[in-house]
Amino acid sequence: MLGVLLIHTSVLLTVSAQQNLVRFGKATQSSTEAGGRAQNAIDPPISNDWSFAKCTHTIIGKNPAWWRFQFSYESAYITDITIYYREGLARRMDGFKLYVTNTSTIPPDGYLCYEDPDPGLPNITQTIPCYELGKYVIYYDDKGSLEIKINRSDGPVIELCYVAINGCQKSRWGSTCEELCADNCLERNCYPENGSCVWGCNPTNCLNDICDRDTAVCIDGCKIRRTGIYCNQCK
Ligand SMILES: *[C@@H]1O[C@H](CO)[C@@H](O)[C@H](O)[C@H]1NC(C)=O
Numbered sequence: 001m002l003g004v005l006l007i008h009t010s011v012l013l014t015v016s017a018q019q020n021l022v023r024f025g026k027a028t029q030s031s032t033e034a035g036g037r038a039q040n041a042i043d044p045p046i047s048n049d050w051s052f053a054k055c056t057h058t059i060i061g062k063n064p065a066w067w068r069f070q071f072s073y074e075s076a077y078i079t080d081i082t083i084y085y086r087e088g089l090a091r092r093m094d095g096f097k098l099y100v101t102n103t104s105t106i107p108p109d110g111y112l113c114y115e116d117p118d119p120g121l122p123n124i125t126q127t128i129p130c131y132e133l134g135k136y137v138i139y140y141d142d143k144g145s146l147e148i149k150i151n152r153s154d155g156p157v158i159e160l161c162y163v164a165i166n167g168c169q170k171s172r173w174g175s176t177c178e179e180l181c182a183d184n185c186l187e188r189n190c191y192p193e194n195g196s197c198v199w200g201c202n203p204t205n206c207l208n209d210i211c212d213r214d215t216a217v218c219i220d221g222c223k224i225r226r227t228g229i230y231c232n233q234c235k
C-alpha cells in the first residue's frame with residue numbers, strides 16, 4: 001500500500017522543484033564592492049535588474065571571485081539551482097562554475113554541478129540541475145571577462161541578483177519538504193521528490209532481514225516482539 005502510494009506521488013512530484021532553501025542559511029563572498037553584499041543574492045527581488053542594493057558585487061580585478069551559501073542546518077539534498085545574473089554583463093560571468101560541497105574550501109572541493117562552456121557567453125538566467133547532498137553551494141569564477149574595456153579587462157566579477165537553491169533539508173522530502181524520510185532509510189537519507197531511500201534500508205528488525213530498498217518497509221513482516229511497517233516499534 002505505502003509502496004504504491006510512493007510510486008504514485010513520485011510521478012506527480014518529479015517536475016516540482018521542492019522548496020527554495022535560501023531562507024535557511026547565509027551567504028559570503030570573496031570581496032565586496034560598495035553595497036553589493038553577498039546577502040543581496042538571496043534577498044528579493046527575483047530579477048536581473050542591477051543596483052548595488054539588489055545584487056552582489058565583488059571587487060573588479062580580484063581573481064578568483066566566489067560566492068558561497070552555507071545552510072543553517074547540517075546538510076540539504078539539492079535538486080536544482082537557479083541564478084539571475086546582472087543584466088547586460090554576461091561577459092563578467094564567463095567561465096563560471098557551480099559546485100555543491102561539504103567544505104568551505106576555495107577553490108571548491110566537491111561536486112561540480114556545471115561549468116560554463118566555451119565558446120560564447122553564458123545565459124544570465126539559468127536553472128542548473130544538481131542532484132546532490134551537501135552543506136554549501138559555491139559559485140566560482142577564475143575567468144570572467146577577458147575583453148579589454150577602458151584599458152582593463154574585468155576578469156571575473158560576481159554580480160548575482162538572485163539565487164534560488166531548491167531541494168529539501170536532509171531527511172525530509174515532499175513538495176514543501178513536509179514529510180520525514182523513513183527512519184529505516186540508511187542515515188535517514190531519502191530523495192527529496194519521492195521519499196525513496198538513497199542508500200537503501202536497514203533490515204535489522206525485519207523478518208528474514210528483508211526490507212524494500214526504496215520504501216524501507218519490511219516486506220516479510222517483523223522479527224519477534226517487533227511491530228509497525230518498519231518494525232521499529234516494540235510490541
Ligand atoms: C525516486 O527518485 C529517485 C531519483 O530520481 C529514483 O532513482 C527512484 O527510482 C525514485 N523512486 C521510485 C520509487 O520511483
Ligand SMILES: *[C@@H]1O[C@H](CO)[C@@H](O)[C@H](O)[C@H]1NC(C)=O
Pocket residue numbers: 100101102110111132133134135
Ligand atoms: C557530502 O557528504 C555526504 C555524506 O557523507 C555524501 O553522501 C555527499 O556525496 C557529499 N557531497 C559532496 C558534494 O561531496
Ligand SMILES: *[C@@H]1O[C@H](CO)[C@@H](O)[C@H](O)[C@H]1NC(C)=O
Pocket residue numbers: 123124125126127
Ligand atoms: C536563457 O534563459 C532563459 C530563461 O531560462 C530562456 O528563456 C532563454 O531562452 C535562454 N536563452 C538562451 C539564448 O539560451
Ligand SMILES: *[C@@H]1O[C@H](CO)[C@@H](O)[C@H](O)[C@H]1NC(C)=O
Pocket residue numbers: 150151
Ligand atoms: C588608456 O591607455 C592609453 C595608452 O596607455 C592612455 O593614453 C589613455 O589615457 C588610457 N585611457 C584611460 C581611460 O585610462
